[in-house]
Amino acid sequence: MTSLVVVSHHAVDMLKFRGYLIRDLAASGVRVHCLAPDYDAATRAELAALGATPVDYRLQRTGMNPLRDLVDVVGLVRILRQLAPDVVFAFSTKPMVYGTLAAWLAGAPKRVAMVEGAGYVFTSLGARPSWRRRILRGVVSALYRIALERAHRIVFLNPDDQQEFIDQGLVAREKAVLLGGIGVDLQVWAEAPPVTEPICFLLVGRLLREKGIVEYATAARMVKARCPQARFVLLGSLDSNPGALSRAQVQAWVDEGLLEWPGYVPVQPWLMRTSVFVLPSYREGVPLSTQEAMAVGRPVITTDVPGCRETVCDGVNGYLVPARDVQALAAAMLRFLDDPVRVVRMGRASRARAEACFDVRKINQKLSSWLLE
Numbered sequence: 001m002t003s004l005v006v007v008s009h010h011a012v013d014m015l016k017f018r019g020y021l022i023r024d025l026a027a028s029g030v031r032v033h034c035l036a037p038d039y040d041a042a043t044r045a046e047l048a049a050l051g052a053t054p055v056d057y058r059l060q061r062t063g064m065n066p067l068r069d070l071v072d073v074v075g076l077v078r079i080l081r082q083l084a085p086d087v088v089f090a091f092s093t094k095p096m097v098y099g100t101l102a103a104w105l106a107g108a109p110k111r112v113a114m115v116e117g118a119g120y121v122f123t124s125l126g127a128r129p130s131w132r133r134r135i136l137r138g139v140v141s142a143l144y145r146i147a148l149e150r151a152h153r154i155v156f157l158n159p160d161d162q163q164e165f166i167d168q169g170l171v172a173r174e175k176a177v178l179l180g181g182i183g184v185d186l187q188v189w190a191e192a193p194p195v196t197e198p199i200c201f202l203l204v205g206r207l208l209r210e211k212g213i214v215e216y217a218t219a220a221r222m223v224k225a226r227c228p229q230a231r232f233v234l235l236g237s238l239d240s241n242p243g244a245l246s247r248a249q250v251q252a253w254v255d256e257g258l259l260e261w262p263g264y265v266p267v268q269p270w271l272m273r274t275s276v277f278v279l280p281s282y283r284e285g286v287p288l289s290t291q292e293a294m295a296v297g298r299p300v301i302t303t304d305v306p307g308c309r310e311t312v313c314d315g316v317n318g319y320l321v322p323a324r325d326v327q328a329l330a331a332a333m334l335r336f337l338d339d340p341v342r343v344v345r346m347g348r349a350s351r352a353r354a355e356a357c358f359d360v361r362k363i364n365q366k367l368s369s370w371l372l373e
Helices: 011-027 041-049 066-083 093-105 131-148 159-167 213-226 247-256 267-272 288-295 326-338 341-357 360-372
Strands: 003-007 031-036 053-056 087-091 110-115 153-156 176-178 200-204 231-235 260-263 276-279 300-303 318-321
Touching (some): 003 011, 003 093, 011 031, 011 041, 011 360, 066 093, 087 093, 087 360, 093 110, 093 131, 110 159, 159 176, 200 213, 200 267, 200 288, 213 231, 213 326, 247 260, 267 288, 276 288, 276 326, 288 300, 288 341, 300 326, 326 341
Parallel strands (some): 003 031, 003 087, 031 053, 087 110, 110 153, 153 176, 200 231, 200 276, 276 300, 300 318
């Protein structure tokens, strides 16, 4: 029986982003162990129900403390030697780097890394990066190079990230493969009629500056000046990432009447009550939230940047706007307010694109073949 270890930075993300893959692998007879640093009783039970075995390990998700990270890698090597897997699959920045290195040190026969997005240090914030950010980018690039040299295959979600990593010498071209998005269950995320009275916009994401949340709130202010009935909803939790927004900032927008912020809540019920999905991000892998919105039949306004541009055919299932361009973002929103028929027409086009490009079953067949071949 093939044994596979999945290394993640967060138990909830393991379930959200890899749940269908884990279930399918376990159902095919693969023995799957899932490593995460923050299991609780509920996430353990959910993983066990998928047919996998949850395993605890230590990892500081954000920040760089070399001594702490070294201790964590040593601990991870010890765990992997005990499990002796045939394949180690690591995703997200720190697990991808440290998990791949630990798998190599532990002698795992096959090591697969997934680049879900270029990450914070590779995302342009529109200004010249600080010396601290430039140093951090150099350190992270060196760690990527060291780790990914020891991977047998590196999976990318979008072609821009794939080409950038190749051009910078971080990965060998012959090891890099393109997945194109992790996909959604098109039966669970079934098409549903959008709300058109009033028009309601929805952004889902961690509360990070690079998600374009400041631009979203600023555009909401502009749009509400002309169409005060329009609603703007923000779903997501506060974060410890260096680019995180503060609770006070988000609450100020709520108090001003610009945004509704229920917090970190299930997305699907809110999608059912909205008209248009918005993600003005500076850079992504291929965002799952957008794939989910497309599956339920929502048009999308997003930015013409790596990862985001893979989800929208401009003028067909939504609109692409330049990153950090509040005027263009507000103008795209007003198109739906001026002509609500676009919500329904472009929403149907989103569903069709989700069926063609983002069916999780088809995508997992491709990913499983790379893991197990």
